Amino acid sequence: MAGRVPITVAYGDGIGPEIMEATLRIIQAAGANIEIETIEIGEKVYLRGVETGMEPGAWDSLRRTKVFLKAPITTPQGGGYKSLNVTVRKALGLYANVRPCVSYHPFVRTKHPNMDVVIVRENEEDLYAGIEHRQTDQVYQCLKLITRPGSEKVIRYAFEYARVHNRKKVTCFVKDNIMKLTDGLFHKVFDEIAAEYPDIEHETWIVDIGAAKLADTPEQFDVVVMPNLYGDVLSDVAAQIAGSVGLAGSANIGEHFAMFEAIHGSAPRRAGQNLANPSGLLLAAVMMLVHIGQPDVAMRVHNAWLKTIEDGIHTYDIFKEGVSRQKVGTREFADAVIDRLGEQPQVLKPVSYGTSESLSLWRKKDRPKAEKRLVGVDVFLDWDKGSPNDLGNSLSQVSAGPLQLRVITNRGVKVWPDGLPETFCTDHWRCRFLGREGEDVQPAHVVQLLERVIQAGFDPIKTENLYLFDGVPGFSAVHG
Numbered sequence: 001m002a003g004r005v006p007i008t009v010a011y012g013d014g015i016g017p018e019i020m021e022a023t024l025r026i027i028q029a030a031g032a033n034i035e036i037e038t039i040e041i042g043e044k045v046y047l048r049g050v051e052t053g054m055e056p057g058a059w060d061s062l063r064r065t066k067v068f069l070k071a072p073i074t075t076p077q078g079g080g081y082k083s084l085n086v087t088v089r090k091a092l093g094l095y096a097n098v099r100p101c102v103s104y105h106p107f108v109r110t111k112h113p114n115m116d117v118v119i120v121r122e123n124e125e126d127l128y129a130g131i132e133h134r135q136t137d138q139v140y141q142c143l144k145l146i147t148r149p150g151s152e153k154v155i156r157y158a159f160e161y162a163r164v165h166n167r168k169k170v171t172c173f174v175k176d177n178i179m180k181l182t183d184g185l186f187h188k189v190f191d192e193i194a195a196e197y198p199d200i201e202h203e204t205w206i207v208d209i210g211a212a213k214l215a216d217t218p219e220q221f222d223v224v225v226m227p228n229l230y231g232d233v234l235s236d237v238a239a240q241i242a243g244s245v246g247l248a249g250s251a252n253i254g255e256h257f258a259m260f261e262a263i264h265g266s267a268p269r270r271a272g273q274n275l276a277n278p279s280g281l282l283l284a285a286v287m288m289l290v291h292i293g294q295p296d297v298a299m300r301v302h303n304a305w306l307k308t309i310e311d312g313i314h315t316y317d318i319f320k321e322g323v324s325r326q327k328v329g330t331r332e333f334a335d336a337v338i339d340r341l342g343e344q345p346q347v348l349k350p351v352s353y354g355t356s357e358s359l360s361l362w363r364k365k366d367r368p369k370a371e372k373r374l375v376g377v378d379v380f381l382d383w384d385k386g387s388p389n390d391l392g393n394s395l396s397q398v399s400a401g402p403l404q405l406r407v408i409t410n411r412g413v414k415v416w417p418d419g420l421p422e423t424f425c426t427d428h429w430r431c432r433f434l435g436r437e438g439e440d441v442q443p444a445h446v447v448q449l450l451e452r453v454i455q456a457g458f459d460p461i462k463t464e465n466l467y468l469f470d471g472v473p474g475f476s477a478v479h480g
């Protein structure tokens with residue numbers, strides 16, 4: 001067939017080969033115009049000593065095809081094995097994780113019969129940058145990184161997805177009442193991009209109450225976009241309350257690559273018995289077909305699958321006496337979907353797809369850089385020699401150029417000057433030095449200050465420079 005789209009396929013472990021075989025059979029019967037390159041990943045590769053779990057040639061295939069349909073794998077027990085998903089996500093720059101969470105009432109048991117939510121999770125940054133440090137005997141930290149381009153990419157993707165899939169609303173979840181700079185940036189970028197999509201409603205919720213509403217009344221949400229950690233937690237909650245973790249597929253989208261997979265694992269105990277439900281991987285393949293510009297095939301497959309579900313042809317995991325009509329194995333389920341290609345569901349809502357080739361995705365824009373001015377430094381100390389007043393009194397004797405001690409906090413709480421004696425203190429102190437009014441602070445002053453702090457017998461464990469960007473503080477204020 002002319003113009004076949006090359007895709008990379010991995011059959012994975014456990015039930016992986018069976019559900020992949022069923023999925024490929026269905027989409028090819030529906031007319032998917034694809035050329036399959038198979039790669040080996042997972043347990044066998046790990047056990048051969050490849051710590052990423054992917055054979056070396058796999059990357060060449062992925063670089064060629066840029067589209068990856070992946071079955072679940074088994075991560076061997078014991079330490080030392082890198083998460084294959086995290087490796088692929090980072091290596092291929094897959095910035096958006098898209099997970100439709102749909103209920104199929106009355107055919108699959110759910111508390112939320114009208115749920116149809118798509119979670120779009122930022123996939124590369126936030127607390128998942130993996131930058132952690134132990135700084136003192138008592139204190140450990142994990143760096144939360146939110147970037148403007150990272151936020152722009154995923155938020156624009158959410159709006160474009162909404163437009164192509166005829167969705168009405170995009171909701172943003174953040175915690176910017178607390179994390180004013182990081183989550184504040186995500187919120188700000190959301191508002192900026194929302195303004196470019198006047199045809200799509202938008203709203204923002206603080207993640208705690210937003211999550212509670214999502215779990216209680218998911219039918220009020222449509223597309224929901226959020227930073228990595230909230231998305232990690234809430235995409236599982238959403239899939240679970242739809243009643244169908246085993247039925248959900250997901251897409252990992254990058255600028256140049258995309259990966260599609262079921263959300264469940266390799267279910268080793270069910271492997272090789274023709275029992276597993278191939279639906280999660282099949283619905284991931286439907287997303288892949290939209291992605292590679294074959295929305296008509298995607299629609300045929302998805303509607304035939306919906307018809308199979310409503311005809312009560314169910315694998316063991318969703319089989320329910322009184323609702324289901326026939327309990328089938330993986331192969332027979334695939335046959336039933338193929339038999340229904342060209343049919344539409346009668347009770348469940350049929351789907352229709354536009355092509356995601358028309359998505360207008362993130363492009364690097366030349367933005368004027370903000371003017372950055374150094375105004376001070378936070379010096380963090382490892383110290384356990386006395387009270388906050390002892391620390392403040394000796395440290396206020398130390399200065400460099402215009403830099404003078406203004407305030408000390410412990411776990412973010414002000415303890416000097418005028419702290420409360422009741423405040424619990426650890427061995428981790430943030431000492432904020434600011435320049436005197438009207439005097440410029442130079443990087444050399446920071447170095448000089450550190451030398452003097454060390455000479456005075458203290459143990460600085462890190463510093464954070466304090467900048468104004470176009471006159472706006474790029475650091476959180478100290479309250480109290």
Ligand code: NAD
Pocket residue numbers: 015019071072073074075076085246261262263264265266267268269270275276277278279280317
């Ligand atoms: P799992 O998702 O494999 O299984 C959880 C439960 O759901 C089991 O009872 C299983 O039988 C059932 N189940 C899952 N998929 C099913 C399907 N398609 N049809 C019918 N029943 C199904 O989770 P687990 O048991 O925690 O993990 C097993 C292995 O999978 C582990 O090695 C884990 O590391 C791996 N895993 C891989 C991925 C991935 O590759 N993306 C994701 C999650 C877990």
